[in-house]
Amino acid sequence: MMVLILMVGIFQSWNIALSIFNLCLISAVMTMGANIQWGYAGLINFGIMGYTALGGLAAVLISVDPVQEAWRAGGFDILMSLWLIVVMVLVIRFILKRFEKSKIRTYSIAAIIISGILLIRFSAEPGIEAIEAVDPAKTGFLGGFGLPIIFSWIVGALFAGGLAFIVGKVALGLRADYLAIATLLISEIVIAIIKHEDWLTRGVKNVIGLKRPAPYEVDLQTTDWFIKLVEKFNAGKLSVIENLADRQAALNQLVIEGSSVFVKLCYSGLFLVVVIILLILTQKALYSPWGRMMRAIRDNEEAANAMGKNVVKQHLLIFILGSAIVGIAGAMLVTQDGLFTPGSYRPMRYTFLIWVMVIVGGSGNNFGAILGGFVVWFLWIEAAPISLFLINFFTAGIPETNALKAHLIESVPYFRFLLMGLGLLFIMRYRPKGILPEKIEIK
Amino acid sequence: MDFVNAIILLLNYIFIPALTYGSQLALGAIFVTLIYGILRFANFATGDMMSFGTMATILFTWYFQSLGVSLGVLPTALLAIPFGIIFMIFYMLLIDKFVFKYYRNQKSPPVQFAMVSIGVMFVTQAVVRIIIGPGDRRFFDGEKFIIKAREFKEMTGLNEGLALKSTQVITIFVTIVLVSLLFWFLNRTKTGKSMKAYSDNEDLALLSGIDPKKIVLVTWVIAGILATIGGALYGLDKSFKPFTYFNNMLPIFAAAIVGGIGNPFGAFLGGYVIAFSEILLTYAYKKFFMYILPESMEPSSLVQLLSTDYKFAVSFSILVIVLIYRPSGIFKGKVL
Numbered sequence: 001m002m003v004l005i006l007m008v009g010i011f012q013s014w015n016i017a018l019s020i021f022n023l024c025l026i027s028a029v030m031t032m033g034a035n036i037q038w039g040y041a042g043l044i045n046f047g048i049m050g051y052t053a054l055g056g057l058a059a060v061l062i063s064v065d066p067v068q069e070a071w072r073a074g075g076f077d078i079l080m081s082l083w084l085i086v087v088m089v090l091v092i093r094f095i096l097k098r099f100e101k102s103k104i105r106t107y108s109i110a111a112i113i114i115s116g117i118l119l120i121r122f123s124a125e126p127g128i129e130a131i132e133a134v135d136p137a138k139t140g141f142l143g144g145f146g147l148p149i150i151f152s153w154i155v156g157a158l159f160a161g162g163l164a165f166i167v168g169k170v171a172l173g174l175r176a177d178y179l180a181i182a183t184l185l186i187s188e189i190v191i192a193i194i195k196h197e198d199w200l201t202r203g204v205k206n207v208i209g210l211k212r213p214a215p216y217e218v219d220l221q222t223t224d225w226f227i228k229l230v231e232k233f234n235a236g237k238l239s240v241i242e243n244l245a246d247r248q249a250a251l252n253q254l255v256i257e258g259s260s261v262f263v264k265l266c267y268s269g270l271f272l273v274v275v276i277i278l279l280i281l282t283q284k285a286l287y288s289p290w291g292r293m294m295r296a297i298r299d300n301e302e303a304a305n306a307m308g309k310n311v312v313k314q315h316l317l318i319f320i321l322g323s324a325i326v327g328i329a330g331a332m333l334v335t336q337d338g339l340f341t342p343g344s345y346r347p348m349r350y351t352f353l354i355w356v357m358v359i360v361g362g363s364g365n366n367f368g369a370i371l372g373g374f375v376v377w378f379l380w381i382e383a384a385p386i387s388l389f390l391i392n393f394f395t396a397g398i399p400e401t402n403a404l405k406a407h408l409i410e411s412v413p414y415f416r417f418l419l420m421g422l423g424l425l426f427i428m429r430y431r432p433k434g435i436l437p438e439k440i441e442i443k
Numbered sequence: 444m445d446f447v448n449a450i451i452l453l454l455n456y457i458f459i460p461a462l463t464y465g466s467q468l469a470l471g472a473i474f475v476t477l478i479y480g481i482l483r484f485a486n487f488a489t490g491d492m493m494s495f496g497t498m499a500t501i502l503f504t505w506y507f508q509s510l511g512v513s514l515g516v517l518p519t520a521l522l523a524i525p526f527g528i529i530f531m532i533f534y535m536l537l538i539d540k541f542v543f544k545y546y547r548n549q550k551s552p553p554v555q556f557a558m559v560s561i562g563v564m565f566v567t568q569a570v571v572r573i574i575i576g577p578g579d580r581r582f583f584d585g586e587k588f589i590i591k592a593r594e595f596k597e598m599t600g601l602n603e604g605l606a607l608k609s610t611q612v613i614t615i616f617v618t619i620v621l622v623s624l625l626f627w628f629l630n631r632t633k634t635g636k637s638m639k640a641y642s643d644n645e646d647l648a649l650l651s652g653i654d655p656k657k658i659v660l661v662t663w664v665i666a667g668i669l670a671t672i673g674g675a676l677y678g679l680d681k682s683f684k685p686f687t688y689f690n691n692m693l694p695i696f697a698a699a700i701v702g703g704i705g706n707p708f709g710a711f712l713g714g715y716v717i718a719f720s721e722i723l724l725t726y727a728y729k730k731f732f733m734y735i736l737p738e739s740m741e742p743s744s745l746v747q748l749l750s751t752d753y754k755f756a757v758s759f760s761i762l763v764i765v766l767i768y769r770p771s772g773i774f775k776g777k778v779l
Contacts, residue, residue: 044554169765175553182762182763186763192752196750352564355558385696415573418566421562421563421567422566424565425559425563428562429545
C-alpha cells in the first residue's frame, strides 16, 4: 500500500501523494471507529456522517475566536434557552421517575416537550436574529473559545460520544437493519441542524481560515532555516544551474513546493500519532477480558446474558466508544482542511464509503480496518485516472471524435462508484470476512 | 369570502402538493415494503433503482420525441413508462440473479443483504451517472397546467388562485389506479395470496407447495413497476437528478416503517403521513390567519412551526418517535 502511495508521489507529485496519505490516515481512524462497533460487537451504525460532522463542529467551536459583539447581542437569549432545555430535561426525568407508566404520563411528557420547544423558539428567536445580524459576511455566529485546534480532537470525541449516548439509548434495542436505518436518519437530522442553525455554525456560509497546528506555507517560505533545508535537500539539482539569478528562481520554486509538502508532512506526523495510539488501545482492548466479553455478546447475546453480562450496557458503551473515535476523525478532517463546510457532509462519502472500508478491510481486525481505509480511499481518489487510462486503452482504435468514447471520458469521475460497488460485491461474495479476516490468537 | 379564500390557500399550498408528494412516496414505500416482506431485507438501493427506472423512461421519451411521437396534451413520458418498466425489470432480475440469489440460497442474515444492497446502490448510481450524467433533467412536455392561478382568480373572483398542474393530477390518478390494481392482485389472485403467505411464514408456504422462485420473480416484477412509475412521476412533477433520488430513499424508508414495514397498505398510507406532516409543519400560516382572523388579531410573525430547511428532519423525527413507541409501525407490520 505504501508502495502505491510512493508511486503516486514519484509519478504525479509529492503533494498529491501526501494529501492522499493524510486522508487515508483519517479514513483509517473513521474505519477503526466503525470497526469497533461492527467487528467487536456486531452493532451496525450508519450514522458515521453525523459523528464526523460533530467532530468538525467541535473543531470550529474550539479554535475560532469568540465573537464578542455577537455574545453581547444575543448571548443572553441563547444561554436562557440552554437553561430552558436543561430544565425541560430535568422535569421530564422527574416525571419519569416519580410516576408510574401510564397514558397520562406519556401525554404530559409529549405536551411538555412540544410546549418547551415552542417556548425555546420564541425566547431564542430575537437572540438568534441579533447574532446572525452581526457582520453576516464575516461572522454572524457566536464563534468559539479561541483555543488551539488540537484540543478539538478530544472535544470532538466527547461531542460524538454524547450524541452516541442519546442515539444509543433510543435506538440500540432495534433489530440490526432497523438500527441501520434509524442511525442513518438521525445522522441526517444532525446534519440538518448543523446546516441551518447559523448562529452556532454559520450553516452553509461555511467557516473558513481555521487556525492550524502546523506552520503556514507563507511563513515557512520566509524562514531562514527552512530555505536552508530545502537548499540542502536539493543541493545536487541546484549546483547544476550556473547562473546565480536562475539558481535563486529555481530555489524559490522549490521552497514554495517544499513548504506545502512540509506542512502536509506535519499533519501526517500528527495523524500518524493518533492512528498509532488508537491502534495500540484497540489491540489491547481486543485481547483484554473486555474484548472477549464483547465477542461473546456478539456471537451469542442470550448466552452472554445468561452468564451475567449486561448486554444493553456493553452495547451502549461500545457504541459510544466507536462514535467517539469517529468524532476524533471528524475533527482531524476539519483541522487538516482548515475549513468547515456543513454542505459537504453527504451520506455517500461519509457513511457508505466508510462502510465499504470496514467490509473490504476485514471486520473485527484493527489492521484490516486500517488497510481498508488506505486501499479504499486510494482507489476512491485514483479511480478516475485509472479508469481514464483503461478507457483510452480499450478504445485506442476508435477515433477521438467518437460520441461514445467522448461520453465515456466525460463520465470518468463516476467510475469510482462503479469500482466501489463492484469491489464491495466481490468481497462480500468471495471473501465475506474481508482482506484481513478477524484472527483471534489465544495466548 | 375570506373563509373560502383561506380554504383555497390551504388547498393550493398544502393539500394538493402534499397529496402529490405523498403519492410519489407511497409508491416507493410499497416497493420497499414488498422487498422487505418477501425477500426480507432493507433495500438501500431503493432510491437508485427508482432513478434507474426513471432514466430508462427518459431515454425512451427522448427516442419517441425524436421520432415525433407524442400524446398531445399529455407528456410523452407516459408512453415511455411501459418500456422503462420492461428495462427496469430486466435490470432487477439481472441483479437478483447475479447478486441476491446467492445470499438467498445461503440464507444469509438480513444485515448481510443490506450490505450487499449497498454494493448494488453504488453500482446502480455509477451506471445511471455514466449513462445520463449527474445533471438536472426535465423531460416534461405537453400541457403544463390544467387550471392556472390567474384563470382561477378570474373565474371565481377570489383573491387566492388555485393552480393545478397536470403532473399533479396524473400522479394522483396513476397512483390510485396502480395501488388499487396492486391490492386487487395481492388480495384476490392466487399468486398474490401465495405472496402474502410466503411473507407471513416461509416454511409453511413452502410446505403448501408454493414455488419460491415464482414468488421472487413476481416480487421483482411488481417492484420494477412500482419503482419506475414512482420515479418517473416524481421526475415529471419536479425534475430528474440522480442525487435527489438517492436522498429520496430516506423519506421513503420513513414512510415504509411508519406504516408498518411488510404491510403494503400501511406503506401506502405512510407515504401520505410523511408528506402531510412535512408540509403541514413547515408551512408559514401567516396568510391563512390573515384571512380567518379579524384584522386586530393578525399575527406579525410567519406563524411557521419549523423552517422549511427542516423538511426532511420532520419525517425522520416522526420515524424515530414511531420506532421508539410503536416499533411495528402505525398499522401493524412485522415486529422488530
